[in-house]
Amino acid sequence: MRVTVVGTGYVGLVSGACFSEFGHDVICVDKDAGKIERLKKGGIPIYEPGLEDLVARNVDAGRLTFTTHLADAVKGADAVFIAVGTPSRRGDGHADLSYVYAAAEEIGDSLQDYAVIVTKSTVPVGTTAEIERRIREKHPAKEFDLASNPEFLREGAAIEDFMRPNRVVVGTLVERAQTVMRRLYRPLFLNETPVLFVKPETSELIKYASNAFLATKISFINEIADLCEVVGADVQDVAKGMGLDKRIGGKFLHAGPGYGGSCFPKDTLALLRTGEQYDIPLRIVDAVVSVNDTRKARMTDKVIAACGGSVAGKKIAVLGLTFKPNTDDMRDSPSLVIIPALEAAGATVSAFDPEGMHEAHKLMPGTTYCDDAFTAMDGADALVIITEWNQFRAFDLGRVKSLMRTPVLVDLRNIYGRAHAEEAGFTYVGIGKGA
Known part of the structure; x- marks a missing residue:
């Protein structure tokens, strides 16, 4: 299959490299020309164990390429992943979705044939639906579906997490989109990895709820640690x-x-x-x-x-x-x-x-x-x-x-x-x- 990943940060680069390791043809896109040039020369902009070798192997095999030209990268793609940053917005703490919406609108402008547009970025509930609304409003005749596919990658163990995940969550109830996503993750189906198809809103919330629960465990044991120090435990x-x-x-x-x-x-x-x-x-x-x-x-x-x-x-x-x-x-x-x-x-x-x-x-x-x-x-x-x-x-x-x-x-x-x-x-x- 042909896969386009928009954004070559931590999530985008790891996901693109791992999809290419599955055997798909992957194009990673970024507006940062310096970063793309570095990737083309074999340089890796982040430190993640095993990533440099994974990228080099799939570049050499011709399955992984890098470009700054989103329109060319989208042509013929079966799935286009949005993997741009969603930092906390200054002043109010809401997720800054400006990069997500900008990428989505440019993807919509570039679409020529049917594709599934997939939000890989961590986004609040309702974002996937809003992306669909924006693209359909501007391009009512184009064929596409939306899906949410949150990442659950631990920094330092991201490749292992992608290749052998606890689960894959896909937020779409559209059969055509589900078929595309099943084909993308087929190697994991063969490994009997649980793949959960849900509504996009549910998928988006699973990601946030998971991280909040893990953060809760950390803060809980830290408070217990304070108590231990004064009671002798x-x-x-x-x-x-x-x-x-x-x-x-x-x-x-x-x-x-x-x-x-x-x-x-x-x-x-x-x-x-x-x-x-x-x-x-x-x-x-x-x-x-x-x-x-x-x-x-x-x-x-x-x-x-x-x-x-x-x-x-x-x-x-x-x-x-x-x-x-x-x-x-x-x-x-x-x-x-x-x-x-x-x-x-x-x-x-x-x-x-x-x-x-x-x-x-x-x-x-x-x-x-x-x-x-x-x-x-x-x-x-x-x-x-x-x-x-x-x-x-x-x-x-x-x-x-x-x-x-x-x-x-x-x-x-x-x-x-x-x-x-x-x-x-x-x-x-x-x-x-x-x-």
Whole structure:
């Protein structure tokens, strides 16, 4: 089949590459000429494990191409995916749909034969219907159908999630469109992946409800962690005891400095605004957003307390800047709250992250960025772990102590145990670790 993907950001590029791996002929379109030229030369604008090899393999096979010309890319396509950004709109928190509508209208202008126009972008309830209304109003004689097909890709594991998903959700009840979508996802049907055909409105809400629920689990265990610290409990043991209940499960019950990234912050906020729009207050989601915002700020207080109540004139080493490991994504990362607050309190921050420093430098230009973790630790009064990259999990703490001026370890991801750290001579502060 012929597939066109509009947008070569995280979702668009991963989806296009994976569809080509299924054997489809895929054209990825973007208005950013520099990005397209880079992709044509084999460069990948984002960090995602395995993506560079996947793109190269399918480009070499002739199944994956890149262009800036949307009209040419749409010709002969069986399905056209809209995979452009939907950031939070400044001022009110609603999803900014301007890129989605602009792409949809240009696709409508370019259509010559029947195609299914598919919203892959995360969009509020009613967006797919509005896209259809706009295109049909302008081009009443053209043949097309609309479908919603939300992505459920985890950054750092996106290819695996696309190739072996828990489910595929398709929002269309039109038989002709369903036939096209079944053919697109045929390799997954053969693997017996559940494919759920629903109304577009249901599909759109499944995406937001899923992310809001996962964010709820994170904020819930973070609040339980706070309680653990004052009652003498261990949040990791609490989470394990909870997770063994099959009704609950252990995933997303890892206490930490709060969630970030491209999805949870903007999607929980957009869902809240949708509830307000329809006069349905989503009080649990509202609390989740509030808890997470407060959480990040409280982590700064935890670091300052570990340093004796003041960081003025002290050097703080920070390891991990991205919102999670195996990505270069800095969007809404806890580090963007914690580091500026430490610097405002008088600290000098030296930081290291395996993939995020280029983007972090744009966002926090006053921070010192180091070539490796040990350089960041040299002469530090405290070491703060914000992101749990694998390479941070097995340091020789004796060596770390020898580099630091004061052996204080603030472990915001609980990757080191208190006993291990204290045996090495550190003052250890974790998350949800009662005395």
